[in-house]
Amino acid sequence: MNLLRRNLLKLAAAILAVSACDRQDNGRRHSFNKPDKETSMQSKFIKHQGATLHYQIGGTETAPVIVLLHGGFGSIADFAPLLPRLQQHYRVITIDTRGHGRSALGTAALTYAQAADDVRQILRHEGVEKYSLFGFSDGGTTAYRLGAADKNIEKIITVGAEWHKKHLDGVRPMFETINFDFVKENLPEQLAAYQAANPEPDTAKWAAALKGMWLDEGASGYPNENIRQIQPPVLAIRGEADFLFAFDDWAALKTELPEVHLMNVPFAAHEAIKEQPEIVWAAVQAFGQK
Template sequence: MEHFNHHSGDHLALDSAKIYFEVHGDSTDPPLLFLHGGLGTLRDFNDVLPRLAKRFRVIGIDSRGHGKSTLGTAAMNYQRLALDAAGVLRHLGVERCSVVGFSDGGITALRMAAQADMRVERLVAIGTDKMLKPDDPVRKLLAGVTAESWTKKFPETVALYNALNPQPDFKGLVDAIVPMWLDDSPSGYPGDCVRQISCPLLAIRGDEDHLVSRASVFELVEQVKGAKLLNIPFAGHEAHKDQAEAVMASVNRFLE
């Protein structure tokens, strides 16, 4: 399986932004879409791609403003990200696909799966909340994120962003994404709309995830008929990186 590389892809103009995407694999293989987390890139899934037991036509998207995608002038919200992903799939002629989403990508994927016209076959949501409650202590943590604090904690991700982005403005990206994390409007988290999800769902949480609680993931799977929950010990928010082998054993069975 090839890796996402930020060299072999293309851009699609969508609502004032140019969205970067890559496709690897045979066009006859079933499509599998990967949606990364906040302030990440499609490369964040490169650890798991070689562990896929089945052959897929893998599709990776850099969310608007991230990686090689430009930010544009439209408001950043989960609804917009879902529309971007749907636009790329339409452009590629993909009518139905399975999705693996992490964090913001998982929230985006939940929104997609809750809408019948998005036609999600199967959904793996890693480190994903369906909503951010008003009293959730994570709200204060997210509200305090700045370009300076992120750069100090994760300098390598900012260096990659500056090297890749055609219109680099990391402060502008952070100023756009923090309100999305705190968005309580209908354009934000899917909330109880997840009850409308009819495709199979596998929700994965690292047991040491400081951003997504056990209770919130349990609530998610309780609201989606037939959903499965995988809680991974000795893993944090990025469970697919911290315990890739354990995570992919279940993901491969789920995607069979």
């Protein structure tokens, strides 16, 4: 029980770290329909599968497209430490996963399969044919699903992203405790940001939806051995102290994807993008030049 409590506190701390980025990003927004003056990102909305989804587009218009997919309980602000630099080299599309940020949860179940379908719909709407993916945590899991099924992806970068349901053996007790009370007691700042930004805030449904996605062992869940179908180059990044993404699970990617590039970031846990942005950015740059 003490170990479970420690892991829950670690989970809360990790989510709160993202919350700090959310507050910084939300604080400089002026309108849902105007570009962010500091990042020059244009907010857009699309309706799909019972939800109004929010995404942003910006960066260098003629550059290759990169799609940023954030983590659970987060938002597009997860990438705030890297966004200005990404904009210099890419046409950037950031997406609020359904139920997160300014995207409604809608009527469809929140699953990794649904998240991937939402990404496809947004890219079809924007006429994007070729693109790379940069996914953090849940966003990386979604990126793996997309990479295993779609042939128009150029490169995939993930940070702290699980790929197989077997990891649930170590975290299931922690995930099963996620509910309204957990969010209210441990994530008050994240809860406030969610309630302020989301068009249909319902904390109990939000927590239940995420728990359901994390514990999903069916075909709509983790990509599992299907990642062997991924053809584009992959860079899989992990913080050396990431308690949510075990070292062995990360290293096992080399067996499934022999050409994968693996990077274990020192002095970082689950939030490697926030904790060591310079190291992560150096890896992203080097990977982009290959």
